[in-house]
Amino acid sequence: MTRDFSASFDSPADRLEWSATKWEKYRGRDVIPLWIADMDYPVAPAIQRAVAAHVRHGNYGYMSAPRELAGDLVAYHAEHYGWQIEPGWIVWLSGLVLGINLAVKACCGDGESALTFSPVYPPFLSAAPTQGRRTLEVPLALDEAAWRAGDLRYHIDFARLDAALLPDTRLLLLCHPHNPVGSLFSRDELDALADFCVCHDLYVCSDEVHCDLILDGTTPHVPFARVLAARSSTHLARSITLHGPGKVFNLAGLGIAWAIIPDAGLRKRFRAAKQRLVPEACCFGYTALQAALRAGEPWRQALLARLRRNRDQVSAALDAMHLPHSHPAATYLTWIDTRRLVGKVGNAAQWFEQQGVGLSDGADFGAPGFVRLNFAAGSAVLDEALRRMQEAVYRLDAGG
Ligand SMILES: Cc1ncc(COP(=O)(O)O)c(C=O)c1O
Structure with missing residues (x-):
């Protein structure tokens, strides 16, 4: 239609x-x-209608995720990203940036370090220091030939990545697709990055909030966790995937997002970091998300x-x-x-x-x-x- x-x-x-x-x-x-x-x-009109119906109901008290929402999300992941997740892996959040901060707390001890590629959305640089950990910034490489033709293209420089790694590095914070450069990492880059993480026993927090905005409308998004899962379930267990409808469905003001954390132990640490500090998602956020997944x-x-x-x-x-x-x-x-x-x-x-x-x-x-x-x-x-x-x-x- x-x-x-x-x-x-x-x-x-x-x-x-x-x-x-x-x-x-x-x-x-x-x-x-x-x-x-x-x-x-x-x-989208479907979202407006769903939120309006909720507003008309007139009760805005504490709200759990609607019973069928996890199932809708599982189906969306299978259909759009070819990734079979389990409902129990989902942790609902009221935003992505707090998810980046929680990932740092769950994966790195005090003073330990997290890698990230720059230039990057500022919270990737600030999350680790905010949580008493350290950021190791790895500049993406600018393609000089493309630049001379007026085109800004970046790729991962694995030599720089190797050089940046320290003995206390525990985590890679990945922005995938990448804000601000707007690029998709190639499948070869993702595979090599997964091998790097496996080799150095790193956790990966992959923020995939822009993945439904792949502009040609046909290139499938490959969740980084799926690339890890192709190596082994042990590697999948070291992943946190952050996502939400804030960008693609323009719902940033409704405070609704989620983390997908396949490993029960890591999920427990992530939830513990969240406890008593982080508000639950907004009631209208759940409603809007469900409409987006079903009819957006x-x-x-x-x-x-x-x-x-x-x-x-x-x-x-x-x-x-x-x-x-x-x-x-x-x-x-x-x-x-x-x-x-x-x-x-x-x-x-x-x-x-x-x-x-x-x-x-x-x-x-x-x-x-x-x-x-x-x-x-x-x-x-x-x-x-x-x-x-x-x-x-x-x-x-x-x-x-
Ligand atoms: C990669 C990325 N993550 C997170 C956010 C912000 O998410 P939230 O408003 O849910 O904290 C943005 C906003 O631009 C972003 O580009």
């Missing part, structure tokens, strides 16, 4: 009315916000088509600005190399903000000189943001 959702993608409602974080940052200023990773689009697919396919269009529009504009950038295979985030502007403007994120476009500063991801642009915006908003950026860069390049 193909449905047309284009009107809501073209002209989403004003989000300032409900204090959207993305828009609040620039309230009262003429700056178009293309920074934090949520979408300006309203959620036509909307998701329409979304992917819109995001592909936006990605290509952004890419054409950045080509015209001579700014190397990613052509993301997944996510609605374009990663842009602004280093050629830095000599003239200083901090590029701040400069673009002065030109009327709010982007994320690459420095927060471990890559000063880069910026990240969120293209999940209404058509007129995106057109105007790109027009402002282009005009400003042309003026700068012309010496104005």
Whole structure:
């Protein structure tokens, strides 16, 4: 079934009315916000209907996950990722970032270290220090030939990974697909990474929240735990997979996510770390998730088509600005190399903000000189943001 959702993608409602974080940052200023990773689009009608029915019921007390939700999630994993999980492996969470922090606590002792690839979504860098552990940052390798052609592509540098490993390293924090660079790791990379983890007896926490945003709509997502499981059940037992509907179904404000932890001992440690510190998922989050799993697919396919269009529009504009950038295979985030502007403007994120476009500063991801642009915006908003950026860069390049 193909449905047309284009009107809501073209002209989403004003989000300032409900204090959207993305828009609040620039309230009262003429700056178009293309920074934090949520979408300006309203959620799928099936989700709106389910949440509205729950709201009408009028009781918002403590709520357990609906009885059939774990079964729905198991079926979704089998259908979408070819991975047979068990209901008992699921730990419900009220967010992903807290899951990254809990994984660090469950897998690393005090002072021990966790590896992660950079540039990366900032909590991957901060989780270990926040929990009294250490981060070992392993830069992804930039493909120089592609970069010269204006294309930002990254891959895992296994020599760097080997060199970074310490005797006290217990955990790899993996962002898969990778935010901010928007790439999918190749099957060869995933296999080699699994071998590395097996060889060094590492736990892996794989955050797969962007996996339903593989933009071509056909390339299957391969959960990292499935790659480990192909080696042995002992290796599967060292995995924590984090996921949730926050990105793909735009439910970040409803606080609903989960961890999949096949090993009972690790699950117990993860749950113990959560105890009395972490709130349960929001009641509307469970309701929205169930609707998304059962009836969200036509909307998701329409979304992917819109995001592909936006990605290509952004890419054409950045080509015209001579700014190397990613052509993301997944996510609605374009990663842009602004280093050629830095000599003239200083901090590029701040400069673009002065030109009327709010982007994320690459420095927060471990890559000063880069910026990240969120293209999940209404058509007129995106057109105007790109027009402002282009005009400003042309003026700068012309010496104005
Ligand atoms: C890889 C990744 N993990 C987690 C999050 C945030 O998840 P949550 O809001 O559920 O903590 C984001 C948000 O951008 C993300 O990109």
